[in-house]
Amino acid sequence: MSLQQIVLKGRDVLFMLIMVLFSSMLFGCNQNEDSTNDTSTTNYTETTNEIVIPNVPVKDGYVETVLGPISTKDLGMTLMHEHIIWDWYGADESRNIDYSPNDVVEIILPYLEALKEAGCKTLVEGSPKGAGRDIEVLKLAAERSGLNIITNTGLWNGGYGVTVPNDIKDKTVDEIVEKWVKEYTDGIEGTGVKPGFIKITLPDRGEISDENLKYFRAAVKVSNQTGLPIQCHSLRAIKVKEMMYIIEEENLPYNQFIWIHADYEKNIDKIIEMAEEGIWIELDALGRARDLDWHVEALKRLIEEDLIDHVLISQDAGSYNVGHYVHNVIPYDRIFVEFIPLCKNEGISEEIIYKIFIQNPAEVLGLEN
Ligand SMILES: [Zn+2]
Numbered sequence: 001m002s003l004q005q006i007v008l009k010g011r012d013v014l015f016m017l018i019m020v021l022f023s024s025m026l027f028g029c030n031q032n033e034d035s036t037n038d039t040s041t042t043n044y045t046e047t048t049n050e051i052v053i054p055n056v057p058v059k060d061g062y063v064e065t066v067l068g069p070i071s072t073k074d075l076g077m078t079l080m081h082e083h084i085i086w087d088w089y090g091a092d093e094s095r096n097i098d099y100s101p102n103d104v105v106e107i108i109l110p111y112l113e114a115l116k117e118a119g120c121k122t123l124v125e126g127s128p129k130g131a132g133r134d135i136e137v138l139k140l141a142a143e144r145s146g147l148n149i150i151t152n153t154g155l156w157n158g159g160y161g162v163t164v165p166n167d168i169k170d171k172t173v174d175e176i177v178e179k180w181v182k183e184y185t186d187g188i189e190g191t192g193v194k195p196g197f198i199k200i201t202l203p204d205r206g207e208i209s210d211e212n213l214k215y216f217r218a219a220v221k222v223s224n225q226t227g228l229p230i231q232c233h234s235l236r237a238i239k240v241k242e243m244m245y246i247i248e249e250e251n252l253p254y255n256q257f258i259w260i261h262a263d264y265e266k267n268i269d270k271i272i273e274m275a276e277e278g279i280w281i282e283l284d285a286l287g288r289a290r291d292l293d294w295h296v297e298a299l300k301r302l303i304e305e306d307l308i309d310h311v312l313i314s315q316d317a318g319s320y321n322v323g324h325y326v327h328n329v330i331p332y333d334r335i336f337v338e339f340i341p342l343c344k345n346e347g348i349s350e351e352i353i354y355k356i357f358i359q360n361p362a363e364v365l366g367l368e369n
Helices: 003-027 101-118 135-145 173-186 210-226 237-249 268-277 293-304 334-345 350-365
Strands: 062-065 068-071 078-082 122-125 148-150 152-154 197-201 230-233 257-260 280-283 311-313
Touching: 062 148, 078 257, 078 311, 078 350, 101 135, 101 334, 122 350, 135 148, 152 173, 152 210, 173 210, 197 210, 210 230, 210 237, 237 257, 237 268, 268 280, 268 293, 280 293, 293 311, 293 334, 293 350, 311 350, 334 350
Parallel strands: 078 122, 122 148, 152 197, 197 230, 230 257, 257 280, 280 311
Antiparallel strands: 062 068
């Protein structure tokens, strides 16, 4: 190990400590919400995770996976936001951390197999270029697990800018649009693999910067040109609301826009208000939440308000962390072994479950044939 590598490792350890502290602050927040529900008719007492999945009708169309396009009919039970590989400073080219796709898949495969065993068919992988996206890893993971895996174009700039790809930083909106559309038309980095959605970030705290506005508008334009949906990271409803004018200006259909991490907002009324606008809201911290009571209550409210057509649910679980010695993988099957049985005990029907995990993902991800 050279002196430079030792320095880099030292920086890694320090950065990891900071991130552990940051994560426990961010993800440790208790997502409790006073329940105003009295709809707990207990028609379903089943607590098993055994799922027999019927042929529910889905929107016609296709979806790009890392192993090629598939029909929306083949998506099956779908998790809309998970991570297989993540890299806290993957865009920093001065860093020289080596790993092989095999290393990653060896660690992650048991978790993917457990997920498939539980009844899942498709995993949407939310790590963009600069934050760990590695097409070879995802292809190998798909081949070995038998799951459909969907990757993305776009970026995540929540990590102090270190995850913003260098070839994007100084570009104009139109230049960024050209790059991201090219990944869709020609495939990603010579692999031929095409993205199935666009990833973008709004800041967790502070003002929305000019840089954020630039990436956001680029994402909206790419969505208009390709039909790919946008997954937009935001922990607060007010930030998403602030950006709706760009969606308006660019005439993006609202149903191509997903507000991810909506459950960090905690205030269900604000989440409902955004769903009523017509965008998708995604409750996706189920892998990180201490318990799932808030999520069950939130879902019951959304059902009551007749907004189930706008709801996606996932876990933000995983992942292999590039350059780290310890990965602390969050399992991918909590929705299947804990959340769905809890929902059924609370009287939420199988029709609703299939709507959220089969029909809604097909609706938002499906591209026209
Ligand atoms: Zn995520």
